[in-house]
Amino acid sequence: MANIYLIVLCIVIGVFLRKIKDFPENAPRTLNAYLIYVVLPAISLLHISKIEVSLAILLPILVAWIIFPLTWLLFGKIGKKFGWKRNTIGCLIVCGGLSNTGFVGYPIIEAIYGTEGLKIAVLVDQPGSFIVVSSLAIIVASIYGSEKMRKRDISKKVLLFPPFLFFLIAAALNLAQVEIKGSFEAILESLASTLTPIALIAVGMQLQINLKDIKDHYLWYGLGYKLLLAPLVIFILYGLFLDKSGDQGLIYKVSVLEAGMAPMITSSIIATTYDLRPKMASLLVGLGIPLSFLSLVLWYYLVETF
Template identity: 75%
Template sequence: MSNILLVLSSILVGVFLQRIKEFPTDAPKALNAYLIYVVLPAVSLLYISKLELSPSLLLPISVAWIIFSLSWVLFGYLGKKLGWKRNTIGCLIICGGLSNTGFVGYPIIEAIYGAEGLKIAVLVDQPGSFLVVSSLAIIVASLYGVEKMRKRDISKRMLVFPPFLFFLMALLLNVFQVEIRGVVQEILESFAATLTPIALIAVGLQIKIKLNDIKDNFLWYGLIHKLLLVPTVIFLVYFWLLRPEGEQNLIFKVSVMEAAMAPMITSSIIATNYNLRPKLASLLVGIGIPLSFLTLTGWYYLLEYFR
């Protein structure tokens, strides 16, 4: 419960800071840079390096890849057919294709399904969502950003994107069984602990909700896609694959609930960094998180039929 309150209060702090004249107007860019160059690499080193690698991880991990691929195909097709601006398409793909599987997902899953559910949530988040946001999301941002880039330049940008670079480093540490501990672990944990409040304050600083913003069809396209369509696809696919019972039932439930989470905070950071409708990206996260508490309740009661 405290984590969820932290999420909401951090957004409200960001909204409040907008009213302070002395507060720098470019603060969100500075905060986003700190997150990308310091915090996300720390998170990668902490968690990916300690993950147990095995074939049983494939189903939970696949959730993030299915969601992002679906978003890319759907919004890419609709955007081209309906003549949407490229930065709008890119924003909807990235924010609609990435679930907040960690900072909102972890406390909710642990509260509902306990420690065993949390273990599955980590699999959905770390090698799933975290790898997608560090690779595919950067490719999409480069393709749909204002600046047109060659394939070679896109590959280079992805490889030098700090979270992805440190993901590869953490993976090597994992493969060679090099354990991070002691003072280094404590320092990384301190940086990682700042992710949720700093990221959400940055989101709150960019939320200026006006009536016209709520009337924006693209906001609702993104939220309906993320909160309803995406989890429905995972529900149907995983129900068919798992025929949920026993341990597989828990994998099924956690996978659907994680798919139903609001857009990932980091998706808003990337969209803002690449100038992909920053305001829309902030609204998708800022409105999506509180709204998701209502839709998640509905998904929870639906899944309770599968005991």
């Protein structure tokens, strides 16, 4: 429960900081830059370098790799057909295609399925969601952002995106079986621990909810897709191929619940950085987190019943 309280507290702090006159208006963008250039690279080095590679980890990892391309295809096609603005399409893809499989997902999964469930959640998050947000999400943000780019420029943007660059370094360390430990590991852990409070405070600073925002149908398209349709895809797909009991049953249950988590905080950071409707990106996270607590009850009932 402490993690849930921290989420609420940090968002509230961000809302109050926005009301302080002397507080810099560009503070959220500065905080996001710190997260992208310092914290996310630290997380890559800390976790990706330690993942044990085996065939058993494939299904949990694939959750994000299935959902994000599907989101891209769906909103890309619908947005083009109905003439939506490019920044709206980009925001819906980046935020609607990635779940908060880590900070919100970890404590919920551990509370329901214990340590064994948490191990699967880490696989959904680190080599799954985290790599997707560091690669595919940057490609989408570059394509739909306000600044038009050539394919060569997009490739350069992805390769030089700090979290992805450090993911490649961490993957190389993993393959070379180089272990990060001692003082360097402690430093990385300290930096990584600032992700959630800083990111959520930045979200709170951009969270300005009024009647006009709540009426924005694009917001509800994103939340409806993220909380209902995305987990439905994993529910059906994994339900067809996995045994509902034993280890496979646990993979099935955790994968569905993780797919149904609220939009990822990091995806909101990327949407803001690339000017993909920053306000809506913050709302997708700010409203998505409390709403996901309700929708997850539905998904828990379904995976335990069917």
